Structure formats: C-alpha cells, structure tokens
Amino acid sequence: MSAVTQAKPLFKTVRRHNAEGGQGWAALLFLAPTLLGFAAFYIYPSVRGVWLSFTDWNLLSEPEFVGLGNYAELAGDPLFWRSLLLTGYNTVLNLAGQLSLALLVAALMHRLTKSVVLRATLLLPWLVPNVATALLWLWLLDANLGFVNQLLDAMGLPTHGFFNSPGEAMPSIAAVTTWASVGYVALLLYAGMLQIPEQVYEAAAMDGAGEVRTFFRITLPLLRPVLALVLVVSVIGCFQIFDTIAVTTKGGPINATKVIYYYIYQEAFTHFRMGYAAAMALTLVLIMGALTYLQMRLMRASNSDLG
Known part of the structure; x- marks a missing residue:
C-alpha cells in the first residue's frame, strides 16, 4: 500500500x-x-448577594463586614420563622387545591374530550398578570362593595372580610392563586396522560376496571414523573408568592399573610437592611434546594414505569 x-x-x-x-x-x-x-x-448578583449577607449595608453607606451576625440574628428572629410557617401554610393550601382540581380536570379532558378550545380557555387565567388577577379578586372579595359579599347578602348568608380577617386572609390568597394556576397545572398533567398508551386502558377495561379504579391504579402511578415535576414547580411558585400579597393584604392583617418573600422585601426596601435581607434570601435558597432534592428523590422523578 x-x-x-x-x-x-x-x-x-x-x-x-x-x-x-x-x-x-x-x-x-x-x-x-x-x-x-x-x-x-x-x-x-448571586455572588454579590452572598457577600452582602455577611455585611451590614443600608444602601447609603459602604457595606460593613459583620461575619455571621446576620445569620445569628436570623436564627433568633421569630418573625422570620413565622413568615416561613405562613409560606408553608400557603404552600399546603395551594397544593391541596391545585393538584386535586387539576387532576380532576385533566382526567375529564383525557377521558371525555380533547377540545383545543377548552384547553385554551383553561390557560387564560394563568396568562393574566398576577397583579391584574389580584386586583380583580380584591374588588370581587371587598368586604363592603365586593360582588361576592353582595351575592352572599342577597342569599341571606353572612358576609366575610376575606382579606381583612386574620383567619380568612391566607386561605383567600391561596384560593386566588389556585384559581389562576389550576388550568396550567391541569394542562401539564393532561400532557402526561397523553403519553400513557391506550392499550393499557383497553386491557383495564377488558378486566372490568371502572374509571375510578383505572385512574388510581393506572393513570396516577404512570403519571408519577410528571407529578414530580408539577410538585417541584408548584412548591417553588408557592414560596415565591409576592405580588398577590403586595396588592391585596400587604402582609396584614396583623402579619397574618406576611410570607417570606414579602418579609425580605420589607427588610430590604422599607427598613433598608440589605445585608439582613440577603441573609434571609440565601437561607431561603438553601431551604428550597433541600426541599427540591427531597421531592425528586422521594418521587423517583427520573424513573418512569412506562419504560
């Protein structure tokens, strides 16, 4: 060669x-x-935020290094832990409402209709900006002139101060965010249901399984990877709630809706404690990272039973 x-x-x-x-x-x-x-x-901004969490900066002077002082104050701050608990409470309310309603709507669409018009209509509330949604429900649920209270009064039922009552404010916030997000979550779950082979449902029908049993024995287990994604995204979204609180209750009444994001905002831009706010934000990032990891591991999100 x-x-x-x-x-x-x-x-x-x-x-x-x-x-x-x-x-x-x-x-x-x-x-x-x-x-x-x-x-x-x-x-x-992330690197600078980490640095600022170790300083005492008020936006007007140079940052002064304080070491772990902000974190030591954070550990003994009852309002911080209360805001975390309120955020967790809001998350539980949202997940209970969103997932149950979204699963029901997605299952009905999957088994009864695949209308494109219906899917587009479900997505409309999610497309509306959160501030506009909050303003809309603030007017509808107003204690004096709101349409909902006017309707309750016309029906002879007691009226409610939905956003003015400490016991009703957070459930009302959760109901508003659930209304805005349930259509989007339902479409995600519906897309996951479309990936399940029809032969599986045909075999279940031949064995005499009804719709309810088919849903819990076939649809729900095979939907686990999509459910894990929806759960992670929903938890992160619930922890990030801010605009709805800022428009409707502003953290009140008597701190009943002061969630962690709103507390961070107040410390940073009302009290000008940027270092302390940065420490809270970094702590929240670590908490969310740990929660996301636990959710992905416990639900085995990377494994599918369809494989």
Whole structure:
C-alpha cells in the first residue's frame, strides 16, 4: 500500500477535527450573548448577594463586614420563622387545591374530550398578570362593595372580610392563586396522560376496571414523573408568592399573610437592611434546594414505569 493511500484516513480525521472545532467556536459565538446576560444578571448578583449577607449595608453607606451576625440574628428572629410557617401554610393550601382540581380536570379532558378550545380557555387565567388577577379578586372579595359579599347578602348568608380577617386572609390568597394556576397545572398533567398508551386502558377495561379504579391504579402511578415535576414547580411558585400579597393584604392583617418573600422585601426596601435581607434570601435558597432534592428523590422523578 502506498504512502499516499495510508495518509488519506489521517487527512480525513484532521479535516473532521478542524470542522468540529470550527463548529464549536461558531456555537460559542452564538451562545455568547446569552452567556454574558446570564453572567451579568444571574451569576454576578448571586455572588454579590452572598457577600452582602455577611455585611451590614443600608444602601447609603459602604457595606460593613459583620461575619455571621446576620445569620445569628436570623436564627433568633421569630418573625422570620413565622413568615416561613405562613409560606408553608400557603404552600399546603395551594397544593391541596391545585393538584386535586387539576387532576380532576385533566382526567375529564383525557377521558371525555380533547377540545383545543377548552384547553385554551383553561390557560387564560394563568396568562393574566398576577397583579391584574389580584386586583380583580380584591374588588370581587371587598368586604363592603365586593360582588361576592353582595351575592352572599342577597342569599341571606353572612358576609366575610376575606382579606381583612386574620383567619380568612391566607386561605383567600391561596384560593386566588389556585384559581389562576389550576388550568396550567391541569394542562401539564393532561400532557402526561397523553403519553400513557391506550392499550393499557383497553386491557383495564377488558378486566372490568371502572374509571375510578383505572385512574388510581393506572393513570396516577404512570403519571408519577410528571407529578414530580408539577410538585417541584408548584412548591417553588408557592414560596415565591409576592405580588398577590403586595396588592391585596400587604402582609396584614396583623402579619397574618406576611410570607417570606414579602418579609425580605420589607427588610430590604422599607427598613433598608440589605445585608439582613440577603441573609434571609440565601437561607431561603438553601431551604428550597433541600426541599427540591427531597421531592425528586422521594418521587423517583427520573424513573418512569412506562419504560
């Protein structure tokens, strides 16, 4: 075999490596704007937030390093722990309402109708900005002039101060956020149900299984990876609730709805304690990371029974 013939595979390999290298540089060039934006708006603020959590900064003077002072104060702050408990309470209320209603709606769509118009209608409340949704329900549930209380009064039923009562304020907030999100969650679950083979349902029908038994024995177990995703996203969204609180109750009455995000906002931009607010935010990130990890592990989100 000649030397020229032996060299041809080598030349092909070199050209292929050069082509791959050129494509890599081209890909990096196209990704550069996104990477720069990610570094400027995510990485840098995150690193700076970690640094500020160890300082006593009031926005007006230079940050003063205080070490673990903010975290020591945080550990003994009853309002911080109360706000965490209120956030957890809101999360439980939302998950109970969202998942139960969304599973019911998704199952009905999957078994009875696959109307595109119905799916688009379900998504409309989720597309409305949260501030507009909160204002709408603030007017509807107003203690004096709200349509809901007017309707209750016309029916001879007692009226309610939905956002003014310490016992009713948080359930009312949870009901508003559930109304806004249940359609979106239902569509996610419905998309997961579409991945379940029809042969499974046909076999269950041949065995005499009814709709309720089929749902709990087939649909729900096979929907586990999608349920894990929905659960993680819903928990994160519930912990991030802010705009609905800011528009309706502003943390009241008597701190009955002062969730963790609103407390962080008040400490940062009302009391100008940016260092303390950064410490609370970083603690919340660690808590959310631990919760997400536990949820993914306990629900075995990476494994599907359809495989």
